[in-house]
Amino acid sequence: MMTGRFFLGTADRRVSTMIALLVAVAMVVPILALVVPAGSVMHMPPYMVALTGKYLCYALLALSLDLVWGYCGILSLGHAAFFALGGYAMGMYLMRQIGSRGVYGNPLLPDFMVFLNWQELPWYWYGFDRFWFAAIMIVLVPGSLAFGFGWLAFRSRVTGVYLSIITQALTYALLLAFFRNDMGFGGNNGLTDFKDILGFNVQATPTRVALFSASALILALAVFVTWRIVTSKYGKLLVAVRDAESRTRFLGWRAENVKLFAFTVSAVMAGVAGALYVPQVGIINPGEFEPGNSIEVVIWTAVGGRATIVGPIVGAVLVNAAKSWFTGALPELWLFALGGLFVLVTLFLPKGIVGVWGEWRSARHVRAAKPGERIEVEAPAAIARPAAKPASWVPPQDASIKAQPAE
Amino acid sequence: MSHNRTSRSHTILYLDGISVSFDGFRAVNNLSFTVDKGEMRAIIGPNGAGKTTMMDIVTGKTRPDEGEVFFDGDIDLTRHDEAEIAMMGIGRKFQKPTVFESHTVEDNLLLSLKGPRSILPALFHRRSAAEAKRIDDILGMIRLADRRDALAASLSHGQKQWLEIGMLLAQDPKLLLVDEPVAGMTDAETEETARLLKDIAESHSVVVVEHDMHFVRELGVKVTCLHEGSVLSEGTLDFVSADERVIEVYLGR
Numbered sequence A: 001m002m003t004g005r006f007f008l009g010t011a012d013r014r015v016s017t018m019i020a021l022l023v024a025v026a027m028v029v030p031i032l033a034l035v036v037p038a039g040s041v042m043h044m045p046p047y048m049v050a051l052t053g054k055y056l057c058y059a060l061l062a063l064s065l066d067l068v069w070g071y072c073g074i075l076s077l078g079h080a081a082f083f084a085l086g087g088y089a090m091g092m093y094l095m096r097q098i099g100s101r102g103v104y105g106n107p108l109l110p111d112f113m114v115f116l117n118w119q120e121l122p123w124y125w126y127g128f129d130r131f132w133f134a135a136i137m138i139v140l141v142p143g144s145l146a147f148g149f150g151w152l153a154f155r156s157r158v159t160g161v162y163l164s165i166i167t168q169a170l171t172y173a174l175l176l177a178f179f180r181n182d183m184g185f186g187g188n189n190g191l192t193d194f195k196d197i198l199g200f201n202v203q204a205t206p207t208r209v210a211l212f213s214a215s216a217l218i219l220a221l222a223v224f225v226t227w228r229i230v231t232s233k234y235g236k237l238l239v240a241v242r243d244a245e246s247r248t249r250f251l252g253w254r255a256e257n258v259k260l261f262a263f264t265v266s267a268v269m270a271g272v273a274g275a276l277y278v279p280q281v282g283i284i285n286p287g288e289f290e291p292g293n294s295i296e297v298v299i300w301t302a303v304g305g306r307a308t309i310v311g312p313i314v315g316a317v318l319v320n321a322a323k324s325w326f327t328g329a330l331p332e333l334w335l336f337a338l339g340g341l342f343v344l345v346t347l348f349l350p351k352g353i354v355g356v357w358g359e360w361r362s363a364r365h366v367r368a369a370k371p372g373e374r375i376e377v378e379a380p381a382a383i384a385r386p387a388a389k390p391a392s393w394v395p396p397q398d399a400s401i402k403a404q405p406a407e
Numbered sequence B: 001m002s003h004n005r006t007s008r009s010h011t012i013l014y015l016d017g018i019s020v021s022f023d024g025f026r027a028v029n030n031l032s033f034t035v036d037k038g039e040m041r042a043i044i045g046p047n048g049a050g051k052t053t054m055m056d057i058v059t060g061k062t063r064p065d066e067g068e069v070f071f072d073g074d075i076d077l078t079r080h081d082e083a084e085i086a087m088m089g090i091g092r093k094f095q096k097p098t099v100f101e102s103h104t105v106e107d108n109l110l111l112s113l114k115g116p117r118s119i120l121p122a123l124f125h126r127r128s129a130a131e132a133k134r135i136d137d138i139l140g141m142i143r144l145a146d147r148r149d150a151l152a153a154s155l156s157h158g159q160k161q162w163l164e165i166g167m168l169l170a171q172d173p174k175l176l177l178v179d180e181p182v183a184g185m186t187d188a189e190t191e192e193t194a195r196l197l198k199d200i201a202e203s204h205s206v207v208v209v210e211h212d213m214h215f216v217r218e219l220g221v222k223v224t225c226l227h228e229g230s231v232l233s234e235g236t237l238d239f240v241s242a243d244e245r246v247i248e249v250y251l252g253r
Helices: A002-008 A010-035 A046-069 A079-101 A111-115 A131-155 A160-179 A205-231 A233-243 A245-250 A255-281 A291-304 A310-329 A331-348 A352-369 A374-384 A396-401 B002-008 B051-058 B082-088 B105-112 B119-123 B129-141 B157-170 B187-201 B213-219 B237-242 B244-251
Strands: B011-022 B025-036 B040-044 B066-071 B090-093 B175-179 B205-209 B222-227 B230-235
Touching: A010 A046, A010 A205, A010 A310, A010 A352, A046 A079, A046 A205, A046 A255, A046 A291, A046 A310, A079 A131, A079 A160, A079 A255, A079 A291, A131 A160, A131 A255, A160 A291, A205 A233, A205 A255, A205 A310, A233 A245, A233 A255, A233 B105, A233 B119, A245 A255, A245 B082, A255 B119, A291 A310, A291 A331, A291 A352, A310 A331, A310 A352, B002 B011, B011 B051, B011 B205, B025 B051, B025 B066, B025 B205, B025 B230, B040 B187, B040 B213, B051 B066, B051 B175, B051 B205, B082 B090, B090 B157, B105 B129, B105 B157, B129 B157, B157 B175, B157 B187, B187 B205, B187 B213, B213 B237, B222 B237, B222 B244, B230 B237, B230 B244, B237 B244
Parallel strands: B040 B205, B040 B222, B090 B175, B175 B205
Antiparallel strands: B011 B025, B011 B066, B222 B230
């Protein structure tokens, strides 16, 4: 009967729709950008591809935050740090791809090192000339930072607002560190002037389109993985730790390990998002560690709906689309609009857009179900969803009224 | 020492001279008592007598400043933390019913079932027939078979108490510590809970902390009365309630 509900849940249907949508977008956008002629209304200009590709990276970042905040109650206010670290790892690969085409023509040292009169490549830049090495680092660096940080914090049972504050301190510390020239990451200019990725010109439209599609497919994969995690027994445990941590401990679970796993997976996802982001925007600098960035991620997730999988994606795309419009039309008002949006969502939509949508849908379902017998509602529902086992279907009256959208 | 070991060997819980202070307040003061294997014991005492602190010490949440706490004869509980102690076989029900509100009744039990407690097995967990049967049995025992798919948040107060007791049973502990199981229950629910606990006591050791004298009488077991962090009186309920010192504490001077 578990599997019955598993396939029947509207939340699961939303997840599969989202995956299908992302895969479709990954296939259609290349056609709109490359095949459809530039004059046509259906044509997607390159700047639009880069812009929406950026939104997808933000969506992945928001999804990663949702795994720890929505499902486990860990409000990380430093998630952009993992995003930026993944971005820097990708940036280092892209810098080493420039080779002797830099302003100073040094075949080994990136321009900023020549400018600082460095003679040798620092040891931690070794290996970044190979993509596979960079790919490992993109996962490993944010992952191990999150593991170490989480191990200390969760074992010491730092929770709630105290944990949020130290995550904020973490990203701020990294911001200050990366600003320093002698860190060897380009100081406040960061890493830029990229030329190639995997041998393809990073500025060329086909490369941008490929990066867009890669972002959409990786986001689809992340949605699938997150969905599998949160619907597993471990996922139920995550929510249990969120709702009653001491109960889980007295049942014999190590709550700190439960949190640590989710936090590490989440940081890896954020790192991958950053790595996809950097070649699409063409720069990574310490500004990405700005504490305000991490807070914005929280707002996207809250707006879309935390503890839903689709919510953070919807939130990230909508808020960033609004930001793009505002910063063009009314730049000085954007921060007020963002702050106001957060206040409104907190006060009136605590479950976010997707949560409210789910409630509205199930409320309608209940109203539709009331006049007739349960079985009459059940039959079409079962036809519409082939995997259904009608006998075990939860009656809508039961499922919906207390509906916390259990994704 | 050898004398201690033999005197401990038949006990499920052995507390000897434990004391603990918080900011100078002595919550538990040279407390000693033992519970035999298979026994059900009721602990009574006015507010602030140290009942909950005693449970915190036994379950590893609080470490005593001094004294010995042994479980099952020879396991020193002061050396272990909550999760380890839970895995050794001590289940604890909190005073305020604490269940996973956004999970169904069934999932609450699933998360409590005895089994591996590490991340990977939980991630790739598939429910076995044995587990499903165990959940069915417990649901029947705690009178919640028809609420299996309901969210725990939608249960009545009394049903949450039962669910939490069911979660302890799912752990398959040797000893259950049950803190105020009938607080806020109707009379009918209270009687039902007494029956439930008596059923459970047939195959487990149980320590029940309770204020409700009617309920304690219904359990019909040995009573330990705590006051200001130590044992004031111990014996049958009739003996304890006839004790001058107990009357003084409960009725005031």
